[in-house]
Amino acid sequence: xxxxxxxxxELIKLKNKKGEPHNEETLxxxxxxGLIEEQNEK
Amino acid sequence: MKNNKILVVQLTxxxxxxxxxxxxxxxxxxxQTVELHLVCxxxxxxxxxxxxxxxxxxIHFISDEKHQSISYLGLTDLVKxxxxxxDTLNNEKFDQVVNLSFCKTSSILSSLVTCENKKGLIFNINxxxxxxxxxxxxxxxxxxxxxxxxFHLIDLYRNILGCISEAPTAQRQTISxxxxxxxxxxxxxxxxxxxxxxxxxxxxYRLLKNxxxxxxxxVGSKQDLKxxxxxxxxxxxxxxxxxxxxxxxxxxxxxVFRNLENAALFMGHDSSIGHLAAYxxxxxxxxxxxxxxxxxxxxxxxxxxxxxPKTDCFPCHASTACDFFxxxxxxxxxxxxSLAEKIMTSTQELDHFKAxxxxxxxxxxxxxxxxxxxxxxxxxxxxxxxxxxxNILRTIFRIAWLYMLAEKEEIKPTPKISQNLESAFVNTRxxxxxxxxxxxxxxxxxxxxxxxxxTNNPRIEELKVYSKKLDEIDxxxxxxxxxxxxxxxxxxxxxxxxxxxxxxxxxxxxxxxFYAYQDIGLLCSISDELILKICDGIKQSGNRKAQIxxxxxxx
Numbered sequence: 001x002x003x004x005x006x007x008x009x010e011l012i013k014l015k016n017k018k019g020e021p022h023n024e025e026t027l028x029x030x031x032x033x034g035l036i037e038e039q040n041e042k
Numbered sequence: 043m044k045n046n047k048i049l050v051v052q053l054t055x056x057x058x059x060x061x062x063x064x065x066x067x068x069x070x071x072x073x074q075t076v077e078l079h080l081v082c083x084x085x086x087x088x089x090x091x092x093x094x095x096x097x098x099x100x101i102h103f104i105s106d107e108k109h110q111s112i113s114y115l116g117l118t119d120l121v122k123x124x125x126x127x128x129d130t131l132n133n134e135k136f137d138q139v140v141n142l143s144f145c146k147t148s149s150i151l152s153s154l155v156t157c158e159n160k161k162g163l164i165f166n167i168n169x170x171x172x173x174x175x176x177x178x179x180x181x182x183x184x185x186x187x188x189x190x191x192x193f194h195l196i197d198l199y200r201n202i203l204g205c206i207s208e209a210p211t212a213q214r215q216t217i218s219x220x221x222x223x224x225x226x227x228x229x230x231x232x233x234x235x236x237x238x239x240x241x242x243x244x245x246x247y248r249l250l251k252n253x254x255x256x257x258x259x260x261v262g263s264k265q266d267l268k269x270x271x272x273x274x275x276x277x278x279x280x281x282x283x284x285x286x287x288x289x290x291x292x293x294x295x296x297x298v299f300r301n302l303e304n305a306a307l308f309m310g311h312d313s314s315i316g317h318l319a320a321y322x323x324x325x326x327x328x329x330x331x332x333x334x335x336x337x338x339x340x341x342x343x344x345x346x347x348x349x350x351p352k353t354d355c356f357p358c359h360a361s362t363a364c365d366f367f368x369x370x371x372x373x374x375x376x377x378x379x380s381l382a383e384k385i386m387t388s389t390q391e392l393d394h395f396k397a398x399x400x401x402x403x404x405x406x407x408x409x410x411x412x413x414x415x416x417x418x419x420x421x422x423x424x425x426x427x428x429x430x431x432x433n434i435l436r437t438i439f440r441i442a443w444l445y446m447l448a449e450k451e452e453i454k455p456t457p458k459i460s461q462n463l464e465s466a467f468v469n470t471r472x473x474x475x476x477x478x479x480x481x482x483x484x485x486x487x488x489x490x491x492x493x494x495x496x497t498n499n500p501r502i503e504e505l506k507v508y509s510k511k512l513d514e515i516d517x518x519x520x521x522x523x524x525x526x527x528x529x530x531x532x533x534x535x536x537x538x539x540x541x542x543x544x545x546x547x548x549x550x551x552x553x554x555x556f557y558a559y560q561d562i563g564l565l566c567s568i569s570d571e572l573i574l575k576i577c578d579g580i581k582q583s584g585n586r587k588a589q590i591x592x593x594x595x596x597x
Contacts (some may be wrong), residue, residue, distance in 0.1 A: 007117050026152055027165065028124050032117075034147030035083075035105050038053070 016025045047077045049131065049155060049362050050203075051162065053104065054147045054506070054596045055231070056086050056295070057339070058195075060321060062142050063090075063097045064342055065199035067382055070097070072206050079134060081151065084397045089295035093321065102131060104151060142199050144181060161202055162452060173542050176447050177201040183534035189357055190432065190531050191335060194419035196342045201448065208417020222256040222386060225319070226303055227310035227522035228273065229266040234332030234364060236311045239272040241375045245309070248379040249261040250282035255387075260307075261298045261315060262290035283591075286530030306386050308341075309378070333360040333371050336409065337421055337487045338437065346411035347392070348387055348421060349373055352430065353405075372405040374444040381408065407433075412460060416450045429457050431466055434576065439531050442568040446561060471573055473526025477533065478566035480515050480522070484559035487511045491552040512555070516540065536562045 008029045015026050017031070048069075052062045059082060066078050080087075080098040084106035087094055092100055120196070132155060141152040141162030149163040149171075165181065166172040173179050181198050184191045228242040246258050269497055270290035273279075279286060300310060301551050306325045309317035312334040318342035319326045330336045330350040335357050340348050351357065351372035358364060380397050392410060397403040407430075423429065434457050444450045459467075487508045491524055493501050494508070503568065525532045529585035539558035545551040 004117055004120070022165075023119075025155065027129070027154055029269060030165075031104075031147060031150045031154065032120050032124055034145075038145070039085075039105070040148055040473055 003035060012038060044163050045072075046080070047136050048138045048203075049079045049081060049134070049136040049157070050098075051059075051139065051143055051148050051152055051199070052080060053084070053143045053145060053151070056090060057317050058143070059090060059094065059198045060314060060317040061339075061342065062199060063093055064321065065142075065196050065203055065205065066483055067095050068200055068205045068207065068343075069203045079136070081131060082525065084398065090318075092299070093274050100134075102127070124144060128154050131431065135372055141178075142202065144178075144186060148191055150452050154497060163487060171538075171541055173538065174544075175202060176358055179448060179538045180443060180535065182539040184531050185338065186528045188361075188441055188534055189335065190436050190528070191533075192436050192443060193337065193340055194342060195338050202349060208413070222253060222300070223305045224258050224308075224382070224386075225261055225298070225305045225308045225310075225315075225324070226258055227261050227308070227313060227315040229262045229269060230311045230313045232332065232360065234358070234360070235313075235334055236331065237329065237373075238271050238368055238501050240274075241370075242273055243276040244375040245378050245382075246273070247278050247282065248375075250279075250285050252379075253372065254477070257285045259287045259289055259301055260323050261293060261301070264291040267291045275378050306380060309382060312336075312339050319343075320346060326383055327378065327385060329373055331356075331365075331373070332367070333358050335361075337419075340409075342411075342419060344413060345391060347424075348409040348411070348491045349378060350407045350409065350527060351380065351405060352407060374402045374405070377402040377406060377408075380532070392424060396426075402510055403557065415453045416444070416448075418444075418452065420452075428460060428463075431463055433457075433472070434459060434467075435528055438569050438572045440574070441572055442565050445568055446564060446597060461574055467577060470526065471570055472549060473522060473529040474532075474570045474573075476522055476526070477519075477529055478563055478570070480518055480565040481536075481559045482514060482516045482567060485508065485556055487515070488552050488556035488559060492549060492556065495549050497553070535565070 007008075012026055012029055012033075050066060052059055052060060062080070070076055070078065077099045078097065079100045079102060080094060080103055083105040084153060087101060087103070091101070104124075108123065117409060130212050136155065136157045138159040138161065139152050139155050139157045141148050141160070141164065144163050146165070149165040152160055152162065153165040161175045162173065164172045164174075171182070173182055177198060181202070185198065222393065226242065226246065228239065230236040231507055250256055250258060260270055260273060267290055273483045274286060274288045287395070289298070289301070295318065302319045302322040302324045305319075305324050308316065308324050310316055310326075311329050316326055317327055320343035323343060323345070323531050324339040325345040325347070327345065327347045328336075328340055328349070330340070330348055336348045340346050351369040353369040353372045355364075356369040360367075360521040369377045377397055377401070380402070381395060384392060384395060394410050403425060407427070408424040410424050412420050412422045414420050437454065441452060441454070446451055467571055490504060491505060494504050514542070519533055519536055523530055536558065539561065540555070543554040543556050561566060
């Protein structure tokens with residue numbers, strides 16, 4: 001689980017480094033990240 | 043017809059889903075042709091599908107069992123899975139998306155659904171928090187950031203959804219059985235919101251001892267098994283155990299609901315079962331503890347009784363560290379037993395309650411739910427005790443919000459306050475006076491910008507000066523928030539308004555800012571006028587008004 005979270009964060013960071021705004025792809029990654037994190041909280 | 047196919051986003055827990063269903067049921071009554079879809083998490087919805095299916099035409103899951111074993115899926119598969127779910131939603135071609143979750147994940151999901159008309163929190167590329175409708179702005183600024191929120195969540199949901207009629211107040215049919223079944227759910231999602239098992243043992247012991255016709259059914263999930271055993275196996279209950287049925291971890295939510303339908307009373311803390319009881323029209327007795335805000339999340343029915351401690355720090359914030367739980371001790375079990383017995387033996391709804399021993403009720407507020415003349419849920423005190431400062435402020439802000447957000451007026455008796463409390467409001471009025479002054483300056487500088495931009499040759503330097511002044515006003519609002527925490531509801535609302543200014547160009551944005559300042563000024567005026575009215579019984583209002591103006595000038 002942590003591995004997937006790290007992978008997502010890396011991908012989003014990479015995108016942000018290029019200064020690009022969020023697109024559909026990164027929004028989906030953020031959604032997955034949120035779902036995983038909230039799943040953990042429960 | 044527009045907005046006929048609506049997607050409701052609710053990613054949070056069972057209780058929130060139930061409350062969403064109640065609000066959506068009303069929307070369906072208002073507009074019988076509306077087609078409501080729900081997007082939620084299967085984990086939370088699975089147990090209450092029997093209710094959700096009667097409300098929603100279609101239920102979409104954004105996550106399910108697959109995501110519980112998420113570690114077995116690779117990221118590529120996960121993205122593919124989410125994409126398919128979003129495609130399914132987009133194929134529905136919704137007229138409106140309403141996000142009632144108010145969490146980041148739900149805002150991202152809302153932004154991924156293609157639709158022109160969206161309400162609630164939306165994730166935006168340029169501004170992470172985008173909220174377009176006024177009631178959602180209220181929720182984001184007050185429910186999440188202040189302890190003085192004035193409305194029940196279902197009323198907020200109803201208004202975000204655009205319900206027009208008053209809240210339904212179904213009355214319960216009489217139960218034919220002579221057996222008095224009491225459903226007890228002594229568990230919550232957090233230890234700060236629930237009593238230790240020993241207090242529940244005392245309550246159950248007394249209820250069964252005092253009424254030989256009573257049976258107690260304890261309900262809860264598998265996670266509550268250990269605590270349920272502690273209650274059920276307590277030696278104090280040895281003689282009455284034959285009249286206690288432990289359903290914890292065994293009964294499904296649907297079975298619990300069927301039990302509630304035939305119960306004389308539901309007793310518990312703030313939890314999803316309380317909402318289920320309200321849905322079943324069962325009278326409820328809720329003990330609100332810890333971070334629970336009774337007005338926001340108590341069972342939404344006309345037969346809800348609530349006991350809340352008067353503890354200074356109640357309600358606390360879920361993240362505030364607390365090992366002592368003083369508020370738990372401030373609610374005596376004797377009071378709960380006595381009130382429960384009174385509710386069950388009374389042929390009519392209680393409009394007054396006086397404990398035999400006044401000491402057991404002095405540390406608590408005892409409320410009963412009611413629906414006001416405009417159909418909003420409210421809590422009415424059952425005791426003669428005067429409301430505290432927080433409750434008075436909540437009432438004041440409630441009237442102001444209703445006027446501003448819905449142009450509605452609620453008929454309410456003027457709360458009586460003591461002289462001590464009146465002096466405490468002097469400081470609140472000072473804060474309101476500063477806030478009003480800032481809003482007036484904000485209006486002025488926004489107007490100067492609009493006027494300057496309307497000239498043939500707008501002066502850039504002047505615009506910079508006005509813009510800088512507006513930044514200073516923002517800083518001062520933040521300072522006020524720290525200095526006068528009791529006016530946080532107004533300032534938080536201002537911050538949300540300022541963060542969501544509408545417009546494609548500087549003129550439109552300045553106009554939007556002007557109206558934001560105007561709204562804040564209006565909120566301040568109404569709130570101050572109400573405080574004055576409440577304090578009127580003690581002094582001449584004119585003298586006090588003068589005092590406030592002098593004080594604020596000194597500040």
